[in-house]
Amino acid sequence: MASAYRELLSRLEATSTYEGFVATLVDIRDSMLFYDRDLMLAGYAGTLEGLIVSTLAAACLEGDAAAEDAFASVREVVDEFPHRLADPSAPADVQAVAEVFLRVGCWMLRERVSAYLLAFSRYLHGDYDMESSVDQLVAAGHGLMDRDPQAALDRVGEAGALMLRGRTLRPRWADLVDGRLQLWVTGLRYMVAHLASTVPSFPWAPIEEERRRSPPVRAVVDLDAFRRRRSVLRDAWQPPTACPTDPVDALVERIFDGPGTLDPPTLASLERMSEQVLPLLAVTVRARHLLDGPGARPVAVAGAIRALAHLRRHEVVARLVELATDPVVPGMVAGEARAALERMGHLAIDAVREYVQRAPSLSAGSALVELLVRMPRSDQTFHALVELFQRLRWDDEGKLEVAAALADYGDRRAVAVLRQALEDPRLPSDRARRTLQSAVRRLTAAGRGQRTPRRGRLAR
DSSP states (O other): OOOHHHHHHHHHHHHTSHHHHHHHHHHHHHTOSSOOHHHHHHHHHHHHHHHHHHHHHHHHHHOHHHHHHHHHHHHHHHHTHHHHTOOTTSOHHHHHHHHHIIIIIHHHHHHHHHHHHHHHHHHHTTOOOTTSOHHHHHHHHHHHTTTOHHHHHHHHHHHHHHHHTTOOOOTTHHHHOOHHHHHHHHHHHHHHHHHHHHOTTOSOOOHHHHHHHSOOOOOOOOHHHHHTTHHHHHHHHSOOOSOOOSHHHHHHHHHTTOGGGOOHHHHHHHHHTHHHHHHHHHHHHHOGGGTSSTTOOHHHHHHHHHHHHHHTOGGGHHHHHHHHHOTTSOHHHHHHHHHHHHHHTHHHHHHHHHHHHHOOOOOTTOHHHHHHHHSOOSHHHHHHHHHHHHHSOTTSTTHHHHHHHHHHHTOTTHHHHHHHHHTOTTOOOHHHHHHHHHHHHHHHHHHTTOOOOOOSTTTO
């Protein structure tokens, strides 16, 4: 029997040429009641992805050498798309459609193929841990995207290898992540859906066992079979519309309905399933696109913050500080983040101090000052206020507010700090001097047990 993967690879190479591009689009167009260019290009991309996934699967089952050859060949085909689709003699309309695919669809396909290759490679070499959580791997990838995209892809690749072994990737991840990570995640879901519809033995056992139990793979050479599977791609992208049956999905859905839904039974479920829901909740509070834009879900973010505060999870404290102090964050989310940090108490103060050390300036009425004053009384909180006061320049609007906050906080150790500031020759105005003197008087009077009126915005 001829090599199945080589036959599939030859079909992939033919479909990725200019002639294959035109023939596939014409076939898709003829099957449509209404012409739509974007849908035709999506169908073409789906045809390519079906061939790619089938080629990689057949090569892995055939042997290590075949798999490595297929990996390199598929990458070469995808990287050479601009040359493969180029034909200066082509009609202008065809050239225009090809340019649209190269500008939009091609880079998306390249990203998804990167996830396919890594998933199959990790499966081939047994480079995965069946005890690992797919949710935790995707969450780890999300945390790495900004500083090390390749490491993020590596985590997603391990998740893909686990999916080849039958583990499930929750559809909700497609909403919680964006950009390249979203392309990788949706690609893996398509990969599994395609193999489930084409490979009888799927999901697979470990590679050596799978090779023994699987019959020789027969290549599907009729491209119509791939084109008819475009619905698989469409279905794989859609999140479930009915009520989720998985208890973790059901709990996350309830949390995403907002902080008001976290009643005692929900909180009890949250405590029981804390480790399972943590990756999804942590990514929710870190996802910037959920705060602004067409896909924004501030209510879901606020619900996730309330749930994490109940669990007192230190992993997200630094992000909560950012949400609590960023003026562009929706008020509901910022308020929930501040309340969460207050409830978490001493778990949060180190993250607040680190944020203070990074803050280059402070606007008047800053939420950071309000947050510090509301934190539990401790040496750490006091030192955070002092560090913030000393870090700010006199031309910073918030410096005098921090001085008033030190008086509100009531620790007499601040007297020495404020008196030293009064001796600063750079003191900008009489107003600044009066503010510092008032703060010193209040602290001194409080130390003698006298009752003094509490002044300032924070005291009212």
